Amino acid sequence: MSAKTIVLSSDHAAIEMRAVIAAHLEGQGYTVLDQGPKAGESTHYPDRGAQAARTVAAGDADLGILLCGTGQGIMMAANKIKGVRCGVCMDTFSARMIRAHNDANMLSMGARVIGENLALEIVDAFLGAEFEGGRHGTRVDLIRALED
Numbered sequence: 001m002s003a004k005t006i007v008l009s010s011d012h013a014a015i016e017m018r019a020v021i022a023a024h025l026e027g028q029g030y031t032v033l034d035q036g037p038k039a040g041e042s043t044h045y046p047d048r049g050a051q052a053a054r055t056v057a058a059g060d061a062d063l064g065i066l067l068c069g070t071g072q073g074i075m076m077a078a079n080k081i082k083g084v085r086c087g088v089c090m091d092t093f094s095a096r097m098i099r100a101h102n103d104a105n106m107l108s109m110g111a112r113v114i115g116e117n118l119a120l121e122i123v124d125a126f127l128g129a130e131f132e133g134g135r136h137g138t139r140v141d142l143i144r145a146l147e148d
């Protein structure tokens, strides 16, 4: 397995799922930057998403994984950070495709929507895929141009 660094963050709705994913990633040899929160701590998903997204945008993590109740709010916040492309995935096909076609650097999931086993399969699909470039690179460049 590669020596990639993955930043992991959630709000209070996904603390248990985040711990399962952290252990899974560490077991695969990834370096995990777990940005919390701790159990019992109520947090605001925009803060969590933005912090993790800034970590990816700064190059301090190669990729990021976000969790909240639905995966939607924390994704919306992450996508406000320049250089971040985050998609919500509840299936493995989408998780593969957001890497292969959209060069997504963050994945978001909903801990109140899917179970842990599926979440781990989605994580593996996301991390196992590579950006295909070519015509998809042209389209990702068009996304980047929208940031300016």
Ligand code: RB5
Residues within 6 Å of the ligand: 011, 013, 045, 068, 069, 070, 071, 072, 073, 074
């Ligand atoms: C928190 O209760 C919940 O709103 C949040 O986890 C998330 O689902 C928002 O998108």
